[in-house]
Amino acid sequence: MSNLQEPSFRESVDLMFNRAVALMDLPPGLEEKIRVCNATYTVRFGVRLRGEMHTFTGYRSVHSEHMEPVKGGIRYAINVHQDEVEALAALMTYKCALVEAPFGGSKGGLCIDPRKYEEHELERITRRFAYELAKRDLIHPSQNVPAPDMGTGEREMAWIADQYARMNTTDINARACVTGKPLNAGGIAGRVEATGRGVQYALREFFRHPEDIAKAGLEGKLKGKRIIVQGLGNVGYHAAKFLSEEDGALITGIIERDGSLYRAEGLDVEAVHNWIAKHGGISGYPDAKLSEDGAELLEHECDILIPAALEGVINLTNANRVQAPLIIEAANGPVTAGADEILREKGTVIIPDMYANAGGVTVSYFEWVKNLSHIRFGRMQRRQEEARHQLVVDELEAISESMGNKWSLSDNFKQKYLRGADELELVRSGLDDTMRIAYQSMREVWHDRDDVTDLRTAAYLVSITKVAASYRAKGL
Ligand code: NAD
Numbered sequence: 001m002s003n004l005q006e007p008s009f010r011e012s013v014d015l016m017f018n019r020a021v022a023l024m025d026l027p028p029g030l031e032e033k034i035r036v037c038n039a040t041y042t043v044r045f046g047v048r049l050r051g052e053m054h055t056f057t058g059y060r061s062v063h064s065e066h067m068e069p070v071k072g073g074i075r076y077a078i079n080v081h082q083d084e085v086e087a088l089a090a091l092m093t094y095k096c097a098l099v100e101a102p103f104g105g106s107k108g109g110l111c112i113d114p115r116k117y118e119e120h121e122l123e124r125i126t127r128r129f130a131y132e133l134a135k136r137d138l139i140h141p142s143q144n145v146p147a148p149d150m151g152t153g154e155r156e157m158a159w160i161a162d163q164y165a166r167m168n169t170t171d172i173n174a175r176a177c178v179t180g181k182p183l184n185a186g187g188i189a190g191r192v193e194a195t196g197r198g199v200q201y202a203l204r205e206f207f208r209h210p211e212d213i214a215k216a217g218l219e220g221k222l223k224g225k226r227i228i229v230q231g232l233g234n235v236g237y238h239a240a241k242f243l244s245e246e247d248g249a250l251i252t253g254i255i256e257r258d259g260s261l262y263r264a265e266g267l268d269v270e271a272v273h274n275w276i277a278k279h280g281g282i283s284g285y286p287d288a289k290l291s292e293d294g295a296e297l298l299e300h301e302c303d304i305l306i307p308a309a310l311e312g313v314i315n316l317t318n319a320n321r322v323q324a325p326l327i328i329e330a331a332n333g334p335v336t337a338g339a340d341e342i343l344r345e346k347g348t349v350i351i352p353d354m355y356a357n358a359g360g361v362t363v364s365y366f367e368w369v370k371n372l373s374h375i376r377f378g379r380m381q382r383r384q385e386e387a388r389h390q391l392v393v394d395e396l397e398a399i400s401e402s403m404g405n406k407w408s409l410s411d412n413f414k415q416k417y418l419r420g421a422d423e424l425e426l427v428r429s430g431l432d433d434t435m436r437i438a439y440q441s442m443r444e445v446w447h448d449r450d451d452v453t454d455l456r457t458a459a460y461l462v463s464i465t466k467v468a469a470s471y472r473a474k475g476l
Contacts, residue, residue: 198359
């Protein structure tokens with residue numbers, strides 16, 4: 001089948017939304033209100049670079065303001081367009097509702113290939129884009145809070161935060177205008193790894209439910225499962241690293257822009273990552289089978305497929321040949337609506353994007369709260385917690401001594417038990433809790449309702465119900 005029959009990314013999101021609302025009893029007006037994107041701002045601005053004026057096009061789309069601020073990343077990619085940004089903004093609305101982050105949905109994009117610019121050029125472009133958005137409150141701690149996405153990271157977020165602060169010199173909450181900042185510019189421990197970490201926690205939660213594992217035709221634990229990852233960027237790298245290093249999964253395949261690597265015994269994720277950083281791609285990486293047609297590996301046999309690069313990669317042209325029984329959508333929209341239908345019919349279990357990659361926005365939420373409260377998490381409690389634990393250890397050791405030292409606490413136990421949680425541990429704990437609870441809310445609908453046969457529809461049902469409740473509470 002040709003790719004031309006494929007709906008656009010936004011149409012795909014709408015189709016999936018419609019599938020879910022057909023099972024709900026929403027007033028038609030409200031259904032439409034939730035579905036549509038409230039506003040999209042397009043800006044064209046010039047920046048003088050290399051002796052001439054360059055014009056750039058950027059977007060900031062606000063999907064739903066049932067809660068404010070609205071939240072969503074800013075993407076730097078050459079093919080960014082309005083339709084894509086609107087689809088991503090809609091997904092943000094549903095994602096935030098699903099993981100109970102108190103935000104509406106938004107998304108931004110700039111048409112640019114960041115690899116073609118020097119750092120100082122990117123800084124000028126980013127600052128100018130931020131200026132245009134901040135001028136219209138499309139960057140604002142209480143109105144609209146961006147974050148990193150494809151092609152952007154901590155560096156860009158620090159420039160945006162600084163630009164906003166320069167324009168709002170007396171705003172004490174200026175740092176809360178954007179998340180994903182570096183630690184020394186108001187960021188939070190664990191934000192860079194958050195989306196990949198969330199993918200790991202999502203899979204761990206999935207593998208805690210034997211019924212769900214069986215639905216995917218799999219058995220056993222995460223340990224030893226063969227995983228293929230597409231995109232070794234922020235999300236894909238962290239997910240692959242944690243799953244292989246901490247859960248004993250095998251990363252058998254990695255797909256990147258310039259091809260793919262395959263090794264049945266498992267690839268060394270750190271080594272591949274270092275190779276890409278040094279050589280700009282996977283080409284030439286030793287110790288693995290290299291293929292120039294990367295996308296082919298999406299169809300290879302494995303237990304879990306993690307598309308973590310871009311949208312629409314599993315579509316009408318290849319869905320039939322995708323063998324993975326379990327797909328976890330680390331990227332936004334990697335499976336088109338048409339492919340989703342084919343895969344559902346085949347019995348493939350898909351852990352949907354709005355849940356699978358919600359780790360990023362969850363930790364962004366923690367960062368925003370940290371910025372507004374102006375204090376690092378754990379600063380007040382940590383030593384007090386340690387002192388209370390020390391009391392217990394001292395008491396147990398005194399009892400042991402009074403009994404003739406017949407038993408003792410191991411040094412390993414004491415070391416772990418006595419240490420109070422620092423910010424990173426608290427962030428991971430909050431993220432883990434969020435991913436578990438959100439998964440359970442989806443699976444309850446998946447298992448309890450006969451008319452819901454997949455996790456994506458279940459996820460939409462949970463989140464649309466929450467968004468609708470919030471509109472109703474406002475009297476709409
Ligand atoms: P990134 O720019 O850090 O990484 C993307 C990776 O994909 C890069 O390594 C790139 O080389 C690779 N890639 C690009 N085109 C490819 C192709 N055709 N085939 C194979 N690989 C290709 O981006 P990211 O932040 O990791 O985001 C990836 C996805 O995750 C996007 O869909 C994004 O919307 C989503 N996401 C990101 C975050 C976040 O916190 N960064 C949060 C939620 C969702």
